[in-house]
Structure formats: C-alpha cells, structure tokens
Amino acid sequence: xxxxxxxxxxxxxxxxxxxxxxxxxxxxxxxxxxxxxxxxxxxxxxxxxxxxxxxxxxxxxxxxxxxxxxxxxxxxxxxxxxxxxxxxxxxxxxxxxxxxxxxxxxxxxxxxxxxxxxxxxxxxxxxxxxxxxxxxxxxxxxxxxxxxxxxxxxxxxxxxxxxxxxxxxxxxxxxxxxxxxxxxxxxxxxxxxxxxxxxxxxxxxxxxxxxxxxxxxxxxxxxxxxxxxxxxxxxxxxxxxxxxxxxxxxxxxxxxxxxxxxxxxxxxxxxxxxxxxxxxxxxxxxxxxxxxxxxxxxxxxxxxxxxxxxxxxxxxxxxxxx
Amino acid sequence: xxxxxxxxxxxxxxxxxxxxxxxxxxxxxxxxxxxxxxxxxxxxxxxxxxxxxxxxxxxxxxxxxxxxxxxxxxxxxxxxxxxxxxxxxxxxxxxxxxxxxxxxxxxxxxxxxxxxxxxxxxxxxxxxxxxxxxxxxxxxxxxxxxxxxxxxxxxxxxxxxxxxxxxxxxxxxxxxxxxxxxxxxxxxxxxxxxxxxxxxxxxxxxxxxxxxxxxxxxxxxxxxxxxxxxxxxxxxxxxxxxxxxxxxxxxxxxxxxxxxxxxxxxxxxxxxxxxxxxxxxxxxxxxxxxx
Amino acid sequence: xxxxxxxxxxxxxxxxxxxxxxxxxxxxxxxxxxxxxxxxxxxxxxxxxxxxxxxxxxxxxxxxxxxxxxxxxxxxxxxxxxxxxxxxxxxxxxxxxxxxxxxxxxxxxxxxxxxxxxxxxxxxxxxxxxxxxxxxxxxxxxxxxxxxxxxxxxxxxxxxxxxxxxxxxxxxxxxxxxxxxxxxxxxxxxxxxxxxxxxxxxxxxxxxxxxxxxxxxxxxxxxxxxxxxxxxxxxxxxxxxxxxxxxxxxxxxxxxxxxxxxxxxxxxxxxxxxxxxxxxxxxxxxxxxxxxxxxxxxxxxxxxxxxxxxxxxxxxxxxxxxxxxxxxxxxxxxx
Numbered sequence: 001x002x003x004x005x006x007x008x009x010x011x012x013x014x015x016x017x018x019x020x021x022x023x024x025x026x027x028x029x030x031x032x033x034x035x036x037x038x039x040x041x042x043x044x045x046x047x048x049x050x051x052x053x054x055x056x057x058x059x060x061x062x063x064x065x066x067x068x069x070x071x072x073x074x075x076x077x078x079x080x081x082x083x084x085x086x087x088x089x090x091x092x093x094x095x096x097x098x099x100x101x102x103x104x105x106x107x108x109x110x111x112x113x114x115x116x117x118x119x120x121x122x123x124x125x126x127x128x129x130x131x132x133x134x135x136x137x138x139x140x141x142x143x144x145x146x147x148x149x150x151x152x153x154x155x156x157x158x159x160x161x162x163x164x165x166x167x168x169x170x171x172x173x174x175x176x177x178x179x180x181x182x183x184x185x186x187x188x189x190x191x192x193x194x195x196x197x198x199x200x201x202x203x204x205x206x207x208x209x210x211x212x213x214x215x216x217x218x219x220x221x222x223x224x225x226x227x228x229x230x231x232x233x234x235x236x237x238x239x240x241x242x243x244x245x246x247x248x249x250x251x252x253x254x255x256x257x258x259x260x261x262x263x264x265x266x267x268x269x270x271x272x273x274x275x276x277x278x279x280x281x282x283x284x285x286x287x288x289x290x291x292x293x294x295x296x297x298x299x300x301x302x303x304x305x306x307x308x309x310x311x312x313x314x315x316x317x318x319x320x321x322x
Numbered sequence: 323x324x325x326x327x328x329x330x331x332x333x334x335x336x337x338x339x340x341x342x343x344x345x346x347x348x349x350x351x352x353x354x355x356x357x358x359x360x361x362x363x364x365x366x367x368x369x370x371x372x373x374x375x376x377x378x379x380x381x382x383x384x385x386x387x388x389x390x391x392x393x394x395x396x397x398x399x400x401x402x403x404x405x406x407x408x409x410x411x412x413x414x415x416x417x418x419x420x421x422x423x424x425x426x427x428x429x430x431x432x433x434x435x436x437x438x439x440x441x442x443x444x445x446x447x448x449x450x451x452x453x454x455x456x457x458x459x460x461x462x463x464x465x466x467x468x469x470x471x472x473x474x475x476x477x478x479x480x481x482x483x484x485x486x487x488x489x490x491x492x493x494x495x496x497x498x499x500x501x502x503x504x505x506x507x508x509x510x511x512x513x514x515x516x517x518x519x520x521x522x523x524x525x526x527x528x529x530x531x532x533x534x535x536x537x538x539x540x541x542x543x544x545x546x547x548x549x550x551x552x553x554x555x556x557x558x559x560x561x562x563x564x565x566x567x568x569x570x571x572x573x574x575x576x577x578x579x580x581x582x583x584x585x586x587x588x589x590x591x592x593x594x595x596x597x598x599x600x601x602x603x604x605x606x607x608x609x610x611x612x613x
Numbered sequence: 614x615x616x617x618x619x620x621x622x623x624x625x626x627x628x629x630x631x632x633x634x635x636x637x638x639x640x641x642x643x644x645x646x647x648x649x650x651x652x653x654x655x656x657x658x659x660x661x662x663x664x665x666x667x668x669x670x671x672x673x674x675x676x677x678x679x680x681x682x683x684x685x686x687x688x689x690x691x692x693x694x695x696x697x698x699x700x701x702x703x704x705x706x707x708x709x710x711x712x713x714x715x716x717x718x719x720x721x722x723x724x725x726x727x728x729x730x731x732x733x734x735x736x737x738x739x740x741x742x743x744x745x746x747x748x749x750x751x752x753x754x755x756x757x758x759x760x761x762x763x764x765x766x767x768x769x770x771x772x773x774x775x776x777x778x779x780x781x782x783x784x785x786x787x788x789x790x791x792x793x794x795x796x797x798x799x800x801x802x803x804x805x806x807x808x809x810x811x812x813x814x815x816x817x818x819x820x821x822x823x824x825x826x827x828x829x830x831x832x833x834x835x836x837x838x839x840x841x842x843x844x845x846x847x848x849x850x851x852x853x854x855x856x857x858x859x860x861x862x863x864x865x866x867x868x869x870x871x872x873x874x875x876x877x878x879x880x881x882x883x884x885x886x887x888x889x890x891x892x893x894x895x896x897x898x899x900x901x902x903x904x905x906x907x908x909x910x911x912x913x914x915x916x917x918x919x920x921x922x923x924x925x926x927x928x929x930x931x932x933x934x935x936x937x938x939x940x941x942x943x944x945x946x947x948x
Contacts, residue, residue, distance in 0.1 A: 044814035045785075057505055086507050098498040103520035116507035153902055154671075164506065183670040183903070184841060188885040188896035210814060213844075213887040217896060240889060254815040256844025258886045260867045263847045270823055271816050272768075274784045 002071050003032035004204050005056065005172055010065035011228075012051050025051040026062070027228030030305075033172070038198065038205040040215035040236070042251070043225035049208045052225075053176045056206070057091050069172070087117050090165040094177035096157035100149040106133075106160050107145035113167045128167075136163045136193060155186040162193060169201050176208045191218060212255045216240060224248050227286040230305055233313040244314040246291050246322035269322070285316070293322050338599035345595020351588035355581070359405040366399035370555045375399075379570045388573045391563060400555050401577050407556035408585070411468055412537035415475035419537075420530055422476070423483025430484070431491025432514055442488070449481040453540060457549045468551040471544055475537045486529050490522035524600035531593035535586045542582050557582050631698075632803055632835050633659040633682070638695035640681045642688075647907045651677040651690070653859035656933065658852075659803065664829065664836045666850035666867070668843065670882075672903040674859035679807050679839045683722055684712055699803070718748045721796030725808040727788035731780040738776030741795045748799040763794045767824060786817035790824065797828050804829060805837045810845065822849055843886050847871060852939070855879050858904040858914035861933075865940040875942040877919045913945070921946060 012026040026048040033039045043049045054060045056067060058074055067074050069089060072081050093099035100109055110129045114121070121128070126145070133141035136159040149157055158178065165173050175194065179187040195218065198205060209215055215222055215236070222239050224232040224247065232245040243249050253269040271290045284299035285291070291298065297317055305315045339345055358365065367385065368375040373393040380390040388397035430441040457474050464470050494500065495518060503517045544550050545558025552559065557578035564575035635657040642649040652674045659665045669675040680686060682697055684704065697704040699720070704712055724730050732740055738760060745756040757776075764772035767790045780788060789809065796804055806825065810818040826849065829836045838849060846853055846867065853870045855863045855878070863876040874880045881899040901918035904910055910917050916926040923945060931945045 044816060054501075057501075059501055059504065083507075086505070089505075091502070091505050093498050093502060095498060099502045101499040101503070101517055101521070104517075112503060112508060112512075113506040155902065161502075164502065184843070184887075185670060185882055185885045185899040187887060188898035191887075192896050192898070211887075213889045213891070216889045217887060217891055250816055252889060254819040255889050256815075256819075256842070256848050257888050257890050258843035258847050258883065259871055259888070259890070260847040261871075262890065263844065268823075270819055274786045274817060 001034065003034050003068075004037075004070060005033040005206070006066075006068040007031050007052075007056070008066045008068065010052070010055060010062045010067060012048075012055060012060065013063045024228050026055065028065075029225070029228070029230055030065075031223055031230065031233060033204050033206060035171070035204055036198075036202050037221070038207065038219045040219035040222040041206065041208045041225060042210065042212055042215055042222060044210050044251075046227060047225040048228040049225050050176060053091070053174055053206075053208055056174060057089060058085070083117075087168050088171040090168070090170040090173050092158075092161050092165045092173065092175040092178045094180055096154050096161055096181060097149060099161050100157055102149055105146050105148055106152070109160065110164055110167060113164065117168055132163045132167050133160075135166075135197070136160070138163070154182055155190065158182060158190055159193065162190070162197070166197050166201065166203070170203060172204050172206065173197075174206045174208070177210070178207070179214060180209070180211065187214070194218070212240075212252060224251065229286065229315065230313075231287065231315045233305065233311075235311065238310070238312045242312075242320075244308065244312070244319035245287075245316050246293055247287050249322045250292075291322075293318055335599060339595055342595040342598055344591050345598070348588040348591025348595065351584055352592060355405055355585050355588070356409065358402055359409045362402040362406050366396075366402045368396045368399040370400065370403040371395065371553075372399075379567070388577050389571050391560075391571065391574045392567050397560075397571075397573055397577055400560055401557070401581060403555045404557045404560055404578060405581065407468065407554050408538055408541060408558070408582070411472050411541050411556065412475065412534055415472045415479060415537045415541075416530060416534045418472070418476035419478075419480035419533065420483055420526070423480040424487050424526065426480070426484040427487025427489075428491055428514055428519070431488035432495060432510070432518070434492075438488070441484075445481045445484050448477060451478075453478055453543070454547070457544050457547075461549050466549055466551055468554045471541055471550050474544065474549075475540045478540060479533050479537060483526070483529055483533065486525060487522060490525050491518055494518045494521050524596075528593050528597045528600065531589050531596060535589035535593070538582060538586055538589070631658050632661050632663075632700065633657070633837070634696075634698040635678075635682065636696045636698070638678065638681060638697065639693045640677060640686065640690055641693055642677075642690045644689055649906045650859055650909060651906060652681055653909075655695075655856070655859075655861050657854055657861070659835050659837050661802075662830075662833060662835060663852060664826075664838065664850050666846040666853040667837065667839045667856060668841065668846050668853060669856035670841055670903065672858065672906060673856040674906075675839050675841075675856045676807060677859075678856070679805060679837070683716065683720070683805065717744070718799045719801050720803045720805065721799070721801040722805045722807060723789070723792045723796050723809040725811050727785070727792045728780065730792060731788065733780050735779075736776070737778050737780060737783070737791050741791070741798055744795055745798045760794065760798065763798060764791075767794050767828070768820070785813055786820060789813065789817075789821050793821070793824060793828060797832065797834075800832050801834060803835050803837065805839070807839045808841070809838075811840070811842070818845075825849075843883070844888075855882070858909055859906060860914060860943065862915065862944070863940075863942045865937070869937060869940050873937075873940075875936055875940070875947060876915075876944050877921050877946070878915050881918075881920075913943075 008030055010026055010029050011024070014023045014025060016023060029052060041049050041052070055062050061075060069085050072085070074085055077085060107126070107129055110132060111125050114125045114128055129145065130141040133144050138144045138156060138159055144152070179190050182190060191214070194205065197203070207215060207218055219236050221233070221235050223230050224245065226247050232239065232243070232248045239248065243252055250269045250271050253267060257263045257266070269292065273290050283301060285294070285302050288294040288298040295318070303315045303317050305313045307313050308319065373395055375396045376386050376390045376394050378390060378392050378394050380386050382389050386396050386398065388401070390396055426441050426445060430438040456477060460470050460474050500513060500517055503513055508517065541550070541556065542558035542561065545556050546561045548562060550556060550559055560578040561575055567574055635655060638652055638655045640652040642651055655674070655678050657667070657678070667675045667678065681692060692705060695705070699715060704715070731737070738757065741760045742753065742756045745751055745759055746753060751759065761772045761776060764775060769775050769787060769790055775783070783791065810821050813821060822845065825836060838845065840846060850867050853865060853867050854861050855876065857878050863870065863874065863879045870879065871883065874883055878899070884897045885899060887896070899918055904914050912928045913926040913931055916922040919926065925945050931943050933941050933943050934947050935941050936947050
C-alpha cells in the first residue's frame, strides 16, 4: 500500500546572509504517513519541525531529498498533479491571529478555497461556508460570516483556521502547534474537533508539537526530532511506555504531569546546557554534547535510525540505557 | 456577504477619527477650501484674471473684500479661482504618483530579487533629482503649462510612495495569513490585490494626504518661481505677482500665502489623524482580555 | 468537617510572620468607555520559605494581580480597594520612594519575556552590576565580583565571558538565568515569577525551575509563581490559588487541590488538562467561554459554564468557605 506522504532523506539548509554560516535546519529526515493515520512530530526549538512542515506544504523547497505525495515528487509535478496536491494537503497554523487576514471577514477567508478549487459547484459559496462553520461548531453560522478576526476569541479563530483547512476534505492535514496558543480548557475542545473531523473524512494528520502531552492523546505514531534529525520513531504506545533514546527520556521527564504525587515521584533528568545551535560540522551524534550517557563512540560517528523491534526505531548506540 | 462592507468600514473609520480634534479641525478647513474651489464661479465677484475690475491697489470694500492687485484684479476672486487650480493640479499629480508608486512598490516588494533591485534603482534616480532642476528641464522642453506642472509634481512624488508601499509589502508578505492563502491555492494576483493590498492601504491613505500637502507646496513654489502656467490662476502665481508690491497691498501676498499655509496644515492634520485612526494597535478589543 | 466562612486562606500567623498578605484586592482598568474589572477581591498569603502558585487561564486576573502587587499597573488601571501587606506594611499606603526601595531590594520579579526586560544595547554584566550597586551599596569592583559568582552559581559556566555579552548573544534559557541573577542579586525575601518559563522549551523550563527552587531554598526566600501550566504547579508549589475572572475560586495545598478539587472550575480545569499519563479517552472541556471582564455575569462569575449551577449562583456572589485544613473554596455547593 503506497504511503500517502513519503519523506525521503530530506535536508534543508539556510545560509545566513553576510556571515556565510550555514544552518542545517533539517538534516536527513525520512518517514512516511499512511492513509487515515495520525502522525506526531515532536521536538523543541531548533529541531527543524517547523521547517519540515513548510517543506511538506510546498512553501519552500528541500535542499536535498524527496517529498512524495500520493506517489508524486512534489517538486516535479505536472500542473494537474500540483492542483491535486494543493487541494489535498492543508495546514492549520499555530498563531490563530496571524493566520487569518485581519482585513478579511471570516466568510471571505473561508470562501477562498472554494473559489479557487470548486468555482463551478452548484451550491452557493455562502451556503458551503455556513455548513463549514457549523461543522466546527461556530453557531449561528450566519453571524460569523461577517465577523473580523479581532472580533472573535482565540479558540474561535482556531476553529476558523481548522474549518479552512478541512473545507475541501483534504487527504492530509498538517497542524503546526495548533493548540499551543490556546488556553488549557480550550485545547481539549480543539483536539476533539480535529479527531471528529478525521473520523468523518478519513484524512491523515501530521501533528507538530513541542508538547508531548498534546500528542499523547491523538497520535498513532510519533517521531522525535533533535537538531534536524529523527532520533526516535515509534508507535504512541511504544514511545510512552518504553522510550529508548536519551533525549526522548529527557523530553518526557521534562513534560510535567499535572499531578503532584506522580510528578514528584518521577525520575529527574535535567539536561545540561541549551540545545546546541544547528550550525557547525560535528561528526558525532548531535545529542552527545548534552547526553548523560555519551561515550567516545558517540562523539565520533553519528548513529543512524535503526529498527529495534516492531517498527520502533532509535538513533542511538546505547538505547534504553539512560 | 460583500454588501455594506465599505460603508461599515467607512463608518468605523469615522468613529476612530472623530475623537481627534486637530484632525477634525484639519478636515473642516480642507472641506472649506474644497467647497470654495467647487463653487468658485458662484462665489467670486469677478471672473479670473480680469484686470481692471477696479483701480489698482484699491482699498478694502464690498466689491473688493481684499482689495485689488497691481493690475486691478480682485484678490478675493483670484483666491477663489486659485483654489481650484492649486487643488486640482496637486490632486491630479497625487493620483498619478500614487498609481505609479503603488505599482512599482507592490511589484518590487512582492517579487523581490532582481526585480526589486531594478525597480529600486529607477526609483532612486527620481528621488535624487532636485525639484527646481527638473522643473527647469521640463519647462524648457515642453513649455510651461498646468499639465506640465502636474507632470513635474507627479515625477517628484511617486518615489516616496513606491518606497513606502514596497516596505509594507516586504513585511506583509511574510505574514502567516499569506502562507495560508497560498496553501488554499491563491495565485499571485489574488495575493497581491486581495490579501496584501488591503493591509497596506492604510499606510497608503495616510501618505496620500501628506503627498497632497507637499504637492501643493511644490506647485506653489513652481508657480512662484515662474515655471507654472501664467494663464491659470493659482496661489503660487499670485505670490509670483505679489513679489514687487508688498508695500502697496500686502494682502496680495498674504491671502494666497495664508491659503497655502492653511491647506497644507489641514492636510497634515488630516494625515496624522488618519494615521492614528488606522493604527491597528488601537483596534484591540474584546478578543484579548488582560490576564 | 463543617465548612466555615472565613476571610482568606487560614491565617498562618500575625501579619508580620506572613511575608505577603493580600486582602480584598481589587483593581480595574478604564479603557475609553469600558471598565475592565481585572482583579476583583483577591485574598492571597505567601508565607516564609514557601512556594505559592497562582494559576489561571487568560482573563483570570492572575497577571494583573501580580502587577498590582508589584505596583506595575497598566495604563488606566487603578486600585479600588484592598491591602497588600508585605512584612506587615501596606504597600498601597507607602510613599513612592519607599515602595521602590522595597521592590528593588526585598522583592524580585522575573518576567515572561526576558528580551523586553533586558536593555538590548547594554552588556548583561553592566545591567546586573548597576542594580547591585544601587541596592547593596557595593563598589563597582565588589559588585562585579558578586555578579560573576552569581552567574556561575546559576549554571552559566563561562560567567566572565557572558558578563560582557549583549542580550541578543544569549539563548532564551540563558537570558532567563540572567533575569534570575538580576532578581536574586539583592537576596530578596520574595521572588515573583510571572509566567517566567512559558516561552521556554520544556527541557530548558525544567532547568530553570530547578534553578529557581535551589536559589530560593538557598537564600531562604519565598517564591510566588504565576502560571497557567498545571504541571509546573504540581512540580513546584506548596500552596495553590486558582483564579477565574478576577477572583480566587479555590485555594489549597498542592496535594489537596489535585486529589480533591472542590470548585467546579478547578474540577473542569483538571479534567481538561492534557497529560502524558492520559490514555485515549475522550477529552473533556469546559463549555462556554471565559467571562467578559467588562461585563461579568451577575452572581458567581462561573455560573454560565458550571455544570452544577443552582438558582442562587445566578444572583449572589458566593463567599469564601473553609472546607479542609488550609483548603478554601468560593462556591455555594459547600454551604
């Protein structure tokens, strides 16, 4: 069965203007997402997940490697394939305010996709937008049509952003930190909305987040990124019950649980230093600088992603030892 | 969905503009002069440039509220007709320069790269030319007429608009909602006109007001120096004529000078009022409560 | 145990023993024609050597409460009633220069965004040294020494080099450490952290929280943490105050709050908070949206969203009741 999205050895580098310094934001990432699957991509700032999102959305081109959607290399598509790709790969952005044009009403923002992709449908655009608003629980739909982004709350704006993303029933929805800017009590609502939309449409989701507690409830499989590479790739169950990579363990230990009895009894893993910047030419494991169990071997050669068992992949010479 | 949009926006703009007393004051003055210009032929006592309507340097009277000039022209009527020329010439120039400036700025800002470089170099050429020099060249090649004045002013004003628009486009095109529009399938034309431009328009509007003020000043200066059209009354021309006769009837210079001052002031006040009113930061309402 | 009406969390001592005692604090902000009731009757106690959490979502009033305590009112903000007793003295009654003195020496704050607090054109070391010289009366040389030691202790190993850096040369985590250094420079009795780890990565957040804990314990100070993150609260705090719509709806020691939350808002908040311990169960949320502080609902502010609202709740504001040792709640369900 052909995967819906196939990321093959993708790299993306940026040259910092004036200094000649090269930032390797994405440094060799490979994974695939199947149909009706929810994949989580986790990592902290500088790990490259946002850059990777932009590459998948076609907002930038990879320096190396290939991204395939429904079998086609997205960098080399015919106009027809491109149209199909544009229509079927949609994104929910992080900042609910910044992702809506402040000078357009909700109705206008939501009409765009219909105007571009289905201009000849019999149903009026207004009717379709209303139905869309109802699907994301923004009622009464008519009232929201003429509202501007600054007139609605953050949670409501995010619903509009989701409505925009799912309006044409895309096969892949990318949500980049979709709930990070929202209050705790609203996050659950929004995630439920995404879940229900998936059940209805059978779409695949790629959820990008720095917060593992957001991914816990939603994902089938999760990839952990560090400095441009995947360091662990596993099913949700495998990752949370049996993390292997030292960074994954540190990340989990730092994701505080809202329960004092549990939280204060957990093992403390406090990493030294900050995430090193993705610049420079080190040959060894990029985590070795902060790793609590780094050995000489780690500093010499970078470990590749190796399948341990049942699809649980780790990039570490000493998995499970931290 | 589109009905009443424009009216609603205009109304809300007025709501934000009206508390600014100085801005409203400026607007009133502006409207005053616009009305004068519109109804000059009704309000004036004598037709424009009519010499000998009265004795030279006549004193103030009902027939000549501001007296007459050296050739017996009624200063009051001249001022009224002068308003027309000054406002129309400057307005036409502003329209032209805005259209050209918008075009250059939008394309340069949106596409970047070598397009941006090329367009900006052209813009810089015009920025650097001194006004008088350009006027001189123009007049010597094309002769001195009102249309040429419009041309000169337009040529001098468009670069600033271009730079402003370019700066706005550079910033706005990086916004997330532009990415969102692209992923929805919007093409370049849609993004430029329906996504970016509405967000840049407030800066443009403010600049139009300020450009108009400067256009009036340029027009007056050019006419004053003799590069304007001697057949068309304008305040600058009146000042040009008034140079030698300050002692005989100081109102010859004062009235047009005052008018120039007031309209330029009014436009600046309105421009600043608009800038305040259109400032998005003041638009923060229910959506973001304090924590 | 019969709940008894009380004013504030059970007093732990006289006004002098309790480091910070806030009573009936109310602050409103006038914006044009609107009045935002940002803080509406808040009681808060911070004892010596305690770590207290003030938790709430946006619009809860937690940041405004913190700002009011620090005297950093927003434009148009006025304190309409209440007392802020710091070591027995009411900060709202003191003359400006005394307040500034207390704020500089005895209370330190760490803000959410260190970039807005640090002068971008001044070297890091200089900024801290100035503060130390002013408040501790040291000479420049002494102050510099003091600062470098402090930076070392805070986990900035190349402290001498960092001393000469500009803020933009440091990462977010490092800048936050500098903020802590500045705040702790004068050994304050009370340290206030206003969402100070919200913008950091989780691994960095953990480092900073550990650092805060160590610094505060070593100096014998108290820490008031303002946050929306229940995980941070669970990890750090001894006592917790939960705020909604400008009021404290529940206060308890941390174990009691999470084991046995009383107020329906607290219950809803805990249930809807995501956790890595959670399974694939349906996520629960609190229906409705945050109360509008310019036009708050009559009676209990939470009643429009409360699954257990009664008739009383719509008309009358519930008082504060004690429901356990050091556990108070503001809800009619417990009368």
